[in-house]
Amino acid sequence: MARIALINPSLEMEDVRGVVPVTDPAHTLPPLGLLMIAAALRNNKHDVYVIDGPGERIPAGNGQYRLLTNSEIAERVCKRGADFVGITSTIISLSSCQDLAHKLRSYFNKDLVIVYGGHQISAVFSVKDKTNKRIGGGYYSNGLKEMEPKRQQNILDRFDGMDFGIIGEGEQPFLDLIKAVEYGKDPRIIPGLVWNIKSNSSPLLSQIKPVKIGCGYFVTPLGKPSRDLDLLNGSNKPLTPAYDLLVNPTVNYSPSEITYRNKPSISVITSRGCPQHCKFCDMSTHGHTLRIHSPEYTVKLLLWLEKKWGYRDFYITDDQGTAHPRFLDGLCDELEKCGRGGGYENGGYNLSVIGRVHPIFPDQLKRLAKNGGHQIAFGIESASPAILNFFDKRTDPEKIRNGVRIAHDAGMEVKGLFMAGSPTETTKTLAETQVFIDELELEYVSNSALTPIPGSELYELAMRNLRSYYYKGISYIGNDLGIWIADPDDWDKFTLWESIWTPKSLTDELGSPYRAKEYIENIVRRKGLKAANKKLNHSEMDWGYSGALQEGAV
16 A cells, blocks of 8 residues: 655745735635546555645635645655655646655655646647557647757756656556556556656566657557546446545635635536547547546535535536536436435525537526526637637537527526637627627626647647747747747746737737737736626636636636
């Protein structure tokens, strides 16, 4: 049996920015991926604990709180002990992962095994076969293998704190890795494993052919993800995310004010994967095959959360929360069977979901609304057919109107998710989107600055054929799609809040990238696109730095 620390690193880099006080846990969602891995490890008799840097609040006086720092996380791991440390990585936390790994090394001897997982490592370590089919990782600037050596080295240096990385879903590979290390076996045959030749230099005696990435890094092709989400890894009983390993979940975690109706409120996941291929999305972790928990599993999870902490308000964060009519019918059946039908006021639950405007299922949506479904969020993005087509959204303004109307007719509030600064964007398309929002009569609107994120097809397109462009005598890099204001490899800047890339169409129209940036950021800060019948004022609706990431990207 091994002792394992699973960590979501701090976003407060105290050595760089100092400790920032916070007053409200709203917008902070639990790290459900880590909690599911914790459940799998615990089911296999390992000793597991979780430290969530962005989620845990520390009293700072005067009624304020602050977040954990990486120094405090490392000290806590040192006191509790660990054989393995798993660190989850997102695009803006990779620097923090490296910072934490180095701090842990200063406390522990070389026997501590540090493992990176999460979206960013899956996005970076692209693997394609000879037919150009992706077999692991995600899109990343045509692949690390094709990069010029200096840039490749700069990127891969950010992973120098890890012994191993896991791409894709982590439950089974992490279990296999622990078993291999404990029994002295070679772990490099595990599917979806990243390692560096510097720390694993012995010959690899295996039929599995790893792919050489560069700078001494190798990765093995992904294995097949589990089809049965209820019984991951062949478990003989359903795995429940280890919410009990969080500190004060009812205090430290909550969706945003424009999502929940009653506190305490918590997020849950009922599926993995998304069959859509929107160019701005990174699907390198879960892939494009939709796999769904059973309605029975889902309702048992909700009942457990209610019994343990009193939760009756839930945010279902799946990309495809309303994509499967049989699941929606089954969910309503199970809620009604156990006496939780009829919604919050009748002893049931509040449910907020994410869905698509097309396809949409009116009968199932009405049943969901009757059984507590009070809000649905649609990724509308823009009113421009050209932009929607570019993104491969497979929607158009008429389908959007129809989906919003069906949701309203079912009795649900609609939250519209929009992006400003898309390819081919102009002041005219943004004005048309505002008119469209007013027409739709959305209850809530959330805006973000479009950012081509590593792992998405859009990032790959935005990094092709880069050349210099001059605006007002200043040189920028970009291509016919858009202009980079920040270094495209400086991932700390990829907040979805600050505009770091501007579409060339808007940049040319306004005369410079910084004028386009200012225009986009004014919109994101609620000076532009807004709901005609908004229920919260602009300051209450603002998500800010971590909110946009936590709410929109989980």
